[in-house]
Amino acid sequence: MSTQIFSLQGKTAVVTGGGSGIGKAVALLFGQQGAFVHVLDLNEDNAAATAKEIGEAGGKAAAHVVNVSQQQDVVAVFEKIATPHILVNSAGVSHIGKLDTTPEADFDRIYQVNVKGVYNCLYAAVPLMKKNGGGAILNMSSIAAVVGIPDRFAYSMSKGAVYAMTLSLAKDYIKDGIRCNSISPARVHTPFVDGFLAKNYPGQEAEMFEKLSATQPIGRMAKPEEIANLILYLCSDEASFITGCDYPIDGGFIKLNN
Template sequence: MSKFSLEGKSAIITGGARGIGEAITITFAEQGAHVHILEFNAESGEQTVNAILAKGGKANFYQCDVSNHEQVKTIVAEIAKNHKIDILINNAGIAHVGNVENTQVEDLDRVYNVNVKGVYNCLHAVVPVMKQQGGGVIINMASIASSVGLSDRFAYSMSKGAALTMTYSVAKDYLEDGIRCNCISPARVHTPFVDGFIKNNYPGKEEEMFDALSKTQPIGRMGKPVEIANLALYLCSDEASFITGTDFPIDGGFIKLNG
C-alpha cells in the first residue's frame, strides 16, 4: 500500500463539486476513498460523481444545503447506514466583501448560516457516528482571515474565525474517542470564484487584476486547489495520526512574510 492511501475509507465532503472541494473530492477518490459529495449545486455534483465513476472510483452525490440542520442530519444518517464515516471535510462556504458599516444584517446572517451553522450541522451529525465507530478524522476549512486582519472581510473573517475555534473545541473534546480534528487556512486560491469576482468587479481589467491579486501572496502567485487537496489528503491519512487540534496555513508566505 502506498503512502497516503485512503483505500477502504469513506469521506463526506461538503461543497465537494466546485473549487477546492472538487479538488479534494477527486484527490481522495484517486487515493481509494469512497467519496460522498454534499453539494448545493446539483449539476456540479452529478458531473463530479460521473467523472469519478468513469475512472473507476467510488462516489455518491447528495444535494444538500448545509445550513439546513434536518437535511444534513437525514443525509448523514443515510450514509451511515451503509458506510463507516472515516472522514468529514467541512469545505462548503460562501464569501462576502465589506466592512462592518456596509455589511447588512442579512449579509451577516447569510454568511453565518453557511460558514458557521453549516459546519456545526455537519459536526453535530457526524461526531456521534465517529464516536460509535471508534474514531475518525475531521478537517474544517478555515482561512488566513481566521488569523490576520484582511480589509473588507468583516463577515467572512467572523465565520472563518469560528471555523478555527470550533476545530480546537472538537479536537479537545473528542481526544479519547479517537477523533482527530484539524483545520486548513488557505490564502487566495485560484478558483472559478476568483475569476468571476474579477470579471464582475473589474471588467476590461481582468488580466491586470489577476496579476495584482496574485502578487499579494509573497510567493508571487495564487494557490492551486490541488495543493489544498494534497494537504487535506495528508492530514486525513494514517501517516498524520499524531496530528490534531492544529491550524495549517497554506498561504504562499502571506501570514509571516507580508509586512
C-alpha cells in the same frame, strides 16, 4: 488504484462543497486514493459531475444535494452514509465589506453557511464517528481568521469561528479517536475568483488577477490541487498523531508579508 502512502482504501469520506473549487479537488483526490467519496453540494449538477468524474477514473462516489445550513437535511444525509471515516468541511461562501457596509442579511447568510453549516456537519458526523471508533475531520478556515484582511468583516468572523470550533472539537473528542484539524489558505484560483473579477472589474480581469496574486509573497495564487494535497495528508493515517492544529497554506502571506 491508490498508492501505498496516503492511501484511503476502505475509508468513507464526506466532502461538502464537493461540486467545485477546493472541494472538488479534494473529492477527486480522495477518490483516486481509494476512498468511497460522498460529494455534498447545493448544486445538483456540480455534485453529480464530480461523482461521475471520480467513477470514470475508477473510483467510487455518490452525489448528495444538501444545504448545509439546514440541520435536518444534513443529519438525514449522514444517516444514509452511516459510517463516515473522514469529513472535509469545504462548503462556504465569501463576502466583501467592512462592518458598516455589511447589511444584516449578508451577515446572516455568511453565518448560516460558513458557521452553522460547519456546525451542522460536525453535529451529524461526530456521533457516527464515535459509534464507529473514530475518524478524521478537516475544517476549512482561512488566513482571514488570524490576519486583518481589508473589507472582509463577515467572512473573517466566520473563519475565526471555524478555527475555534476546530480546537474545541479536537479537545472534546480526542479520547473517542476523532482527530480534528483545520487549514488556512490564502487566495486560491478557483471559479469563484474568476467570477468575482468578471463581476467587479469588467475589462480589468487580468490586471486585477495579477494584483491579487502578488499579495502572496510567493507571487501567485494556490491551485486547488495544492490545497487538496495537504488535506489528504491531514485526513490520512500518516497524520494519526496530529490533532487540534491549524495549517496555513498561504504562499508566505502570514509570516512574510512585511
